[in-house]
Amino acid sequence: MNSPTDAPVLSVSHFQKRYGDTIAVRDLSLTVEPGDIYGFIGHNGAGKTTLIRSIVGVQPIDGGSIHVAGIDVTADPVAAKRLCAYVPDNPDVYDFMTGLQYLTFIADIFEVPVRDRQARIEEYAPRLELTDALASPIASYSHGMRQKLVVIGALIHEPRLLVLDEPFVGLDPLAAHELKAMLHELAARGGAVFFSSHVLEVVEKLCNKVAIIRHGQIVAAGTTDEVRGDDTLEEVFLELVEDGGAGTGAMGKPAPSSPSEHR
Numbered sequence: 001m002n003s004p005t006d007a008p009v010l011s012v013s014h015f016q017k018r019y020g021d022t023i024a025v026r027d028l029s030l031t032v033e034p035g036d037i038y039g040f041i042g043h044n045g046a047g048k049t050t051l052i053r054s055i056v057g058v059q060p061i062d063g064g065s066i067h068v069a070g071i072d073v074t075a076d077p078v079a080a081k082r083l084c085a086y087v088p089d090n091p092d093v094y095d096f097m098t099g100l101q102y103l104t105f106i107a108d109i110f111e112v113p114v115r116d117r118q119a120r121i122e123e124y125a126p127r128l129e130l131t132d133a134l135a136s137p138i139a140s141y142s143h144g145m146r147q148k149l150v151v152i153g154a155l156i157h158e159p160r161l162l163v164l165d166e167p168f169v170g171l172d173p174l175a176a177h178e179l180k181a182m183l184h185e186l187a188a189r190g191g192a193v194f195f196s197s198h199v200l201e202v203v204e205k206l207c208n209k210v211a212i213i214r215h216g217q218i219v220a221a222g223t224t225d226e227v228r229g230d231d232t233l234e235e236v237f238l239e240l241v242e243d244g245g246a247g248t249g250a251m252g253k254p255a256p257s258s259p260s261e262h263r
């Protein structure tokens with residue numbers, strides 16, 4: 001992973017997104033550093049997918065800026081996309097390909113050398129119990145198998161930033177366990193992970209940093225220890241989401257970091 005700059009892996013600054021007259025996300029800022037596993041939690045419709053889709057460049061942004069490793073995703077979208085991998089909540093992959101054809105297609109797009117792509121497939125496919133299925137058409141895959149395939153496709157090009165939307169939904173316990181290990185390994189190699197989840201126990205255990213979003217605005221963010229204080233993440237989440245919470249942290253304590261810049 002060659003770093004063009006010393007910039008954070010992900011920097012979101014005063015991001016805003018509207019759909020028609022509705023502002024889905026407003027004035028959202030956060031920073032993800034190398035080695036971070038950053039959890040993004042919020043109620044249904046809070047704005048998680050909206051931010052994620054703008055980070056990975058599948059929808060434009062209406063205000064503020066997003067940089068991946070110092071590259072502006074709006075000004076230089078292809079360069080930013082080269083550094084990112086995206087695992088969407090709905091793994092919509094080409095049905096007519098086999099799993100191996102799909103992985104080869106992704107590796108070709110990202111110009112992954114043949115030796116590297118083979119080594120990564122040989123490592124990740126057995127861990128996710130997908131090796132035998134790789135020769136079969138994706139049309140025959142279950143939802144979970146598609147999800148595993150997209151995860152391998154994301155890791156095949158060793159992304160600087162791995163962005164996942166609800167990655168643990170639909171995965172069996174072994175695959176969920178392996179995915180957590182893979183996220184740790186990517187972070188340990190200097191990459192970073194940013195993912196949304198409703199599974200607060202997983203976020204609490206897995207993530208060194210967390211942000212809570214409510215109605216399009218961050219109400220708490222910081223290290224997981226800072227955000228939860230002496231409580232569980234679930235307790236903090238419920239209190240902040242039920243009470244509105246903007247400007248205060250859990251249990252009436254000051255917010256872990258300022259609403260304008262969350263690290």
Ligand SMILES: Nc1ncnc2c1ncn2[C@@H]1O[C@H](COP(=O)(O)OP(=O)(O)OP(=O)(O)O)[C@@H](O)[C@H]1O
Nearest residue numbers: 019020022024042043044045046047048049050051
């Ligand atoms: N394409 C769209 N057109 C209009 N409104 C949208 C669109 N996508 C999202 N929204 C609205 O934007 C807000 C944020 O939606 P978003 O999908 O980002 O939430 P979320 O936090 O990912 O929710 P969930 O946990 O249910 O996946 C919601 O009010 C939603 O109705």
